[in-house]
Every structure is written in structure tokens, then in C-alpha cells.
Amino acid sequence: MLxxxxxxxxxxEIISETNYLNRRNFIGQSAALIAGSSLLGSAQAGLQPDDxxxxxxxVTQFNNFYEFGTDKSDPFENAHKMTTDPWTVNVSGEAKKTxxxxxxxxxxxxxxxxxxxxxxxxxxxxxxxxxxxxxxxxILQQFEPTGNAKYVEFKTLxxxxxxxxxxxxxxxxxxxxxxGLRMDEAYNPLSIMVTGLFGKELPNQxxxxxxxxxxWKYGFKSVKSIVSIRFTDKEPLNTWxxxxxxxxxxxxxxxxxxxxPRWSQAxxxxxxxxxxxxxxxxxxxxxxxxxxxxxxxxGMDLKKFF
Amino acid sequence: xxxxxxxxxxxxxLAFLASAPLAWLSYLIVLEVAQPTSGLGPDPAEGxxxxxxxxxxxxxxxxxxxxxxxxxxxxxxLVRSRRMMGxxxxxxxxxxxxxxxxxxxxLSMQLLLEGFVERTYITAGIGAFFGLLAMAVTSTKGWxxxxxxxxxxxxxxxxxxxxxxxxxxxWLRKDGFGDIALYxxxxxxxxxxxxxxxxxxxxxxxx
Numbered sequence: 001m002l003x004x005x006x007x008x009x010x011x012x013e014i015i016s017e018t019n020y021l022n023r024r025n026f027i028g029q030s031a032a033l034i035a036g037s038s039l040l041g042s043a044q045a046g047l048q049p050d051d052x053x054x055x056x057x058x059v060t061q062f063n064n065f066y067e068f069g070t071d072k073s074d075p076f077e078n079a080h081k082m083t084t085d086p087w088t089v090n091v092s093g094e095a096k097k098t099x100x101x102x103x104x105x106x107x108x109x110x111x112x113x114x115x116x117x118x119x120x121x122x123x124x125x126x127x128x129x130x131x132x133x134x135x136x137x138x139i140l141q142q143f144e145p146t147g148n149a150k151y152v153e154f155k156t157l158x159x160x161x162x163x164x165x166x167x168x169x170x171x172x173x174x175x176x177x178x179x180g181l182r183m184d185e186a187y188n189p190l191s192i193m194v195t196g197l198f199g200k201e202l203p204n205q206x207x208x209x210x211x212x213x214x215x216w217k218y219g220f221k222s223v224k225s226i227v228s229i230r231f232t233d234k235e236p237l238n239t240w241x242x243x244x245x246x247x248x249x250x251x252x253x254x255x256x257x258x259x260x261p262r263w264s265q266a267x268x269x270x271x272x273x274x275x276x277x278x279x280x281x282x283x284x285x286x287x288x289x290x291x292x293x294x295x296x297x298x299g300m301d302l303k304k305f306f
Numbered sequence: 307x308x309x310x311x312x313x314x315x316x317x318x319x320l321a322f323l324a325s326a327p328l329a330w331l332s333y334l335i336v337l338e339v340a341q342p343t344s345g346l347g348p349d350p351a352e353g354x355x356x357x358x359x360x361x362x363x364x365x366x367x368x369x370x371x372x373x374x375x376x377x378x379x380x381x382x383x384l385v386r387s388r389r390m391m392g393x394x395x396x397x398x399x400x401x402x403x404x405x406x407x408x409x410x411x412x413l414s415m416q417l418l419l420e421g422f423v424e425r426t427y428i429t430a431g432i433g434a435f436f437g438l439l440a441m442a443v444t445s446t447k448g449w450x451x452x453x454x455x456x457x458x459x460x461x462x463x464x465x466x467x468x469x470x471x472x473x474x475x476x477w478l479r480k481d482g483f484g485d486i487a488l489y490x491x492x493x494x495x496x497x498x499x500x501x502x503x504x505x506x507x508x509x510x511x512x513x
Contacts (some may be wrong), residue, residue, distance in 0.1 A: 058348040062348045067482055070481055070482030125349055168484070261424075263479075266420075267350075271349055278409070280412065
């Protein structure tokens, strides 16, 4: 007998056709918004003068999404197999509104805004990406987290039949991919839930239908294709920390002063690089977002809480 | 003066096969130079580095396989190719190291030193390189004669070089250990065969 399994909900109940249409509208509106903002040439907060947007084919074809394989090209090649519609998100833990929600219902009435962020991978490469997203705070607050909610944990979809990396014999990852944030980090205005990219629907290989984006942390914190949100009073154990606690911590703030056993974090290669110029540049504390987020870590030893 | 032996067809075929990955790489580099990111991807220096690294590992294991293959197939001609295959492996390693130093860290002394000291996988890789360097330098007939019995002793360093190269790869990789598992199994089989030969010859000696 299966214990604690949630009742099977027919697809028709999870997503009505109107909601489905709303989802398309939502993306359309967002695209209009991005067009408008680029016409105005609106300045983006925190962008450096030499931050050039990385070409779209690189952002969508050079990815770390181990659910689809460990090569950078694997997600682009394999992610089309993932079904993202319907998409159900389970909300649990220290909140008043918990249960299964259709993705469309969660984002209903919200408009995605364009955010151009630097993206810094722990492997010492970086990009500049025009995300479309909704402030995470706005999304989380609708579930009315209680006073006990000190952290929020996110989980990626597990579906080995559509995600070949999850059935790989040679992977040591214990799926689902899990990440987490402290509530004050999640409520920081920089934290967003991404639903679009380059003014279009978020491609599967970039974490469709929605993924986290916390630009002052290494890329692995920004968990993709989220199906579970859990509010908790304990620090969640994120996947990479679980695999190798000496190398990956919970916070994973971009920090040139804290070296990683495999990669120097003092500098990064801005992609695309060419064969004869790696486009190397110094890495900035908090990936250049210190002004917005450094106060969250006041009094903390960042060498210890890496 | 040793008699000049004709170069065997086998040796030519092996040289051809061992150069094939370099031919393919040249093609990728031409693509890359003609149009950036087309041949080696958005991170071409790293693409090149990993390509040469992977083939260094394979060639190293191939060279290490020559002696047992000769025994299994009773094909003494093979041993004439052993030095060549070893030098091929060394060439891939040299190219790998050159790409790292020139294209990847772009001759930054600070990054180089930091890497050698702080990154254990680089330390292991450098260790393997120096072992191979000693073997390559002394691979000539002249050195072989001069070193006598010590030549064999020195070339036992291969038993250190291969595990160091494997460690280099294992410590670098985050996840996805498929190819590494294959290399380890390959190496284990070769070690097993050598262990078996040693036991056999000891038994023969005591009888």
C-alpha cells in the first residue's frame, strides 16, 4: 500500500482551457513589455558598462542541467522531451496555503518584467542574460508563510523517462535536485522566478516552465523546472552540498576571496570567448550586486558560510 | 650497428589511427577560426583543453596496452610500436598542457602557480606529466643503452603516471563518471594481466 501519496487529479482539473490561454497571453504580454523596455533603452540596475548580453544561441545551447546529461550541449539536445504543460507545483511546510497548485494559477495576474543579470557559474564562466521574471517575494507571499518559515526549499521535477540524466548509472546525484534560500534572501528584490528568456517563453533547457534566479549566487543555486516549494525552519540540504560539503555550501554567494578546490573564483571567463582570448575578467564580490545584498550577511564569516 | 628494419604496415596503421583525433581537431579548429563558437563551442579554450585531455588519457592507456596485447596475440611486431605509442600519448599530453598554459590561463604566472599549488587535480596532472617527460626523454636507443637495467626501473614510472592521470580526471569532474569508469576498468584489466604474468614467472623461477 502506498502511504501519503497525493490523490491523482485528472489533468482537466489542474488546468482549464482558459488558464491555458491565459498562460499564452501572459507570455505575449511579457514579450510586448520587453520590446517596450528596449525601445526606451531603460538602464538596468547593477549592469556594468562592459556587460554585453550573451548571444541567445549560447544562453540556450550551453547549459548545466544534469537531469539531461552532464555535457553542456546535452540539455539543448534532450530537454525537448520534457512535458511542461500541465505543470503542478506542490507547496508545503510552514505556510497557510499549501497543496497542489497549477502553475498557471500561481502566476495568474502577475506580469513578468525584464531583468538583465550577470550569471556566474561556479565553474568560473559567466554570461549576461535577459531574463523575464516575477519577484520571488510576490510569488511566495501568496502562500502566506508563517513565522516559522525561516527558509524556503525548491525541488526540480523528477521524471527519468523524460530526463535521461536521472537514470544515468554514472551520476551520483540523489534526485530531485534540491536548493534553498533563507527567507530574507528569497524576499530580496533581486530574487526572481524566471518564466521567460529573450522576450520569449523560457526554453526547456533553461528550466521551463519556471526557474529561480538569484544573480549574486553561483548558478547552481538557481534551481530549474521547479515542482515543489517547501517552507521550513531548518536550513535545507542542497544537492551539491549533499554531494561534496567541503566544496559547496548552502549560501554559495559569488566570492572571489573564497577559492574552490577545482576552480579559482578570483576571475571568470565571460562567454562567448574565442580561441585566443578567454575574455577573462575579475570576479566581483556578490557577482557585482554587493550594494543590493551584502547587508543580508552582515556579521557573518563568509569564508565559513561559503 | 643494428640492422635497419623495414617499417611494418602495422606500425604505419597504428600511427595513422593515433593521429586521427588530431586530424579531426584540426578540422574543428579551422571551423572555429572561420566562425567563432562553431567548431569548439562558446568556450573554445576549454573545449580544446578537454578534447586533448580526454585523448591523452586514452592514448596513455593504449600505450600501456601494447605489452599485454603482444603477449595475448603472440605478436612480437607490436613491441616495435610501443615506443611510438608512448610518444603519441606524450604528444597529446604536451598539447593539452600547452593549451592550458597558453590559451586557458593565457600565460598568467599568478594563475599558473595558484593552479599548481591549490588545485590538487592540477598537481596530480603535473606529476603525471613529469613522469611521462622522463620516459619520453629516455626513450631513445642511446639512453636505453646508457641506463642499462635502470632504464626498465625508470620506465616503471608508468605505474604511477596512469593513476595520477586518472586522479587528475576524477578530481576535476563534478558528476557523470561514465568515461572515467571505463578508463579505470581498462587500467584494472591491464594491471591484472601484469600481476598474472609476474606470478607466473615467479612460479616458473621456483620450480
